Amino acid sequence: MQPQHCEACGELIRGRSKIVRIEGSKPMKVCDRCARLGTEVQVQTGPRPSSGRTGVGVSQSSGRTATPPVRRRRDVFDLIGGDIVEDYADRIREARLEKGMSQKDLALEMKEKEHLIKKIENRELIPEDSVRKKLEAVLDIHLIESEGMPDDGGGHAEATGTTLGDVIQIKRK
Incomplete structure (x- = not known):
């Protein structure tokens, strides 16, 4: 190697x-x-390349399975530039439960692994765009912050908290 x-x-x-x-x-x-x-x-996981051997019970040379980080x-x-909402895991879990689906049911519907759904709902993994789009379609939810944020008079939405613009003052000549 x-x-x-x-x-x-x-x-x-x-x-x-x-x-x-x-x-x-x-x-x-x-x-x-x-x-x-x-x-x-x-890491996108796909079918593993075959080692050239066929048969049941043949293991890889290292003997361990690759798990995505x-x-x-x-x-x-x-x-x-508009990203996934902070409470993505809660939104996914609530929408799944409202539809009466288990994590396994959701994974089957999305054609993904159940382990991926568990990690996303436990905030151990932020879903990639392809997975996010599947979640949004199956659960009928939105996971991206809206581009047009409401105006509260201060130039930013209340939910964002303090911004750099709140801290600095621009001197005009």
Whole structure:
């Protein structure tokens, strides 16, 4: 196996690499130290390539299954320009329960894994756009903050809290 180098700092990666989006960049393979600089992203899992052997009970050479990394909370650059609402997990859970669906039923309806639904509802994973769109369609909910936020006279919505514009004053000449 060829050694991997961190796409952020260039150092040799010891152990497992992580797929991270730093400041809105494309996902990169990075070392543990650079992984703290961004947001770990969900890895798309597909059918595994066959090892050339057929038969029941044949295991991979490593003997362990690949699990996608847990995605941490998004960084500030992921929040720019209308993003997923903070209470996404609660909205998904409530809508699912209103429809009388279990997590397994929802996963089957979306053609996704039940484990993915569990992680999303437990706030361990923020759904990627494709999964978010499926959730919105199946549960008939909205998970993206609306672009046109209501005006409260201060130039921002109350729900956003203090903004940079509230803190600074612009001097005019």
